[in-house]
Amino acid sequence: MKNIAIIGGGVAGLTAAVYALRANAEVTLFEQFGLGGLVANIDKIENFPSYVSVEGWQLATDMASQAKKLGLKVVRQKVLELTKRDNKFVIKTDKGEYDFASVIVSTGTAHNKLGIEDGYVGKGVSYCATCDGNFYKGAPVAVVGYGNQAVREALYLADLCSKVYIIASNSALTAEEINVAALQNKGNVEVIYNAGVAEITGEEKVTGITVYANGGQRSIEVDGVFVAVGAAPISDFIQIDGLDKVKGYLVVDGRCETSVKGLFAAGDVTNGSLKQIVTACSDGAKAGSFAVSYAKTLK
Numbered sequence: 001m002k003n004i005a006i007i008g009g010g011v012a013g014l015t016a017a018v019y020a021l022r023a024n025a026e027v028t029l030f031e032q033f034g035l036g037g038l039v040a041n042i043d044k045i046e047n048f049p050s051y052v053s054v055e056g057w058q059l060a061t062d063m064a065s066q067a068k069k070l071g072l073k074v075v076r077q078k079v080l081e082l083t084k085r086d087n088k089f090v091i092k093t094d095k096g097e098y099d100f101a102s103v104i105v106s107t108g109t110a111h112n113k114l115g116i117e118d119g120y121v122g123k124g125v126s127y128c129a130t131c132d133g134n135f136y137k138g139a140p141v142a143v144v145g146y147g148n149q150a151v152r153e154a155l156y157l158a159d160l161c162s163k164v165y166i167i168a169s170n171s172a173l174t175a176e177e178i179n180v181a182a183l184q185n186k187g188n189v190e191v192i193y194n195a196g197v198a199e200i201t202g203e204e205k206v207t208g209i210t211v212y213a214n215g216g217q218r219s220i221e222v223d224g225v226f227v228a229v230g231a232a233p234i235s236d237f238i239q240i241d242g243l244d245k246v247k248g249y250l251v252v253d254g255r256c257e258t259s260v261k262g263l264f265a266a267g268d269v270t271n272g273s274l275k276q277i278v279t280a281c282s283d284g285a286k287a288g289s290f291a292v293s294y295a296k297t298l299k
């Protein structure tokens with residue numbers, strides 16, 4: 001059996017590992033941070049089958065320990081480049097180069113930026129309410145965005161902060177209805193529609209924002225700004241000819257194989273239409289299984 005690499009240890013990568021390991025493959029997973037990916041920072045998950053409600057860190061820990069018990073080898077390194085040479089996939093990190101027969105890419109996405117927050121990141125600007133919300137207990141904060149991520153962040157912060165402003169560039173919140181309804185029941189949330197942040201203010205740290213809306217501008221005092229304006233796929237490190245992408249998302253077939261034979265992809269980095277834990281796991285199961293089938297065909 002040839003060796004298989006997984007790049008990215010979120011739920012997609014961990015599920016791929018479980019399927020490949022149970023098929024007796026030798027599996028190495030490259031992860032730049034901790035195992036679990038995005039899920040490790042989600043406060044409550046209420047749509048993963050079998051749990052009415054589970055905390056993200058718990059689900060991440062359970063998935064990681066399941067894969068480790070099956071013998072997963074984890075390399076804590078960031079993958080800088082993935083190429084193909086002499087019919088082998090070559091993974092390059094700052095520690096060296098490694099060859100694999102087949103690779104599964106499950107690197108997820110990186111959050112988009114507003115473009116005006118440089119200098120304030122870690123000084124009032126955050127991209128994760130669960131990670132940093134506690135620093136703003138009892139203080140006013142703003143969430144920038146209008147989709148699922150923004151509404152989830154605002155719901156979490158509403159229970160901690162004195163006031164939560166949502167700066168939405170849209171005329172509506174386009175998130176799961178159950179969460180939008182929950183938000184409407186919070187007495188300390190104000191949504192400013194058709195709006196944007198013109199400027200973040202403060203000397204050493206954030207003390208406010210200037211918001212433009214309806215042809216005018218308004219200064220709002222806040223201690224924290226949570227940016228939730230979507231994300232972009234992490235796929236630039238793949239330098240292989242003939243790889244199909246749409247806006248950076250890796251195009252996969254029904255087996256989660258990309259347009260490059262032997263290269264599979266799973267989870268948020270793919271062009272799949274629903275970016276959720278259950279769909280990332282489903283992709284991981286396919287990628288893990290079919291990467292093993294592919295590796296078995298090699299001499």
Ligand SMILES: Cc1cc2nc3c(=O)[nH]c(=O)nc-3n(C[C@H](O)[C@H](O)[C@H](O)COP(=O)(O)OP(=O)(O)OC[C@H]3O[C@@H](n4cnc5c(N)ncnc54)[C@H](O)[C@@H]3O)c2cc1C
Pocket residue numbers: 007008009010011012013030031032033034035036037038039042044045046047048077078079080106107108109149152153234237266267268269275276277278280
């Ligand atoms: C605030 C929020 C709340 C959410 N709530 C829910 C929910 O309630 N239910 C639900 O089903 N979904 C939810 N989601 C969506 C869900 O979290 C994602 O769809 C899912 O976690 C994607 O998993 P993934 O494994 O594809 O990617 P990720 O979880 O992003 O994992 C990718 C991993 O790859 C690693 N990586 C990236 N690049 C490299 C590299 N070059 N080298 C090494 N490692 C690398 C990253 O460090 C990361 O660990 C939520 C998302 C957000 C942002």
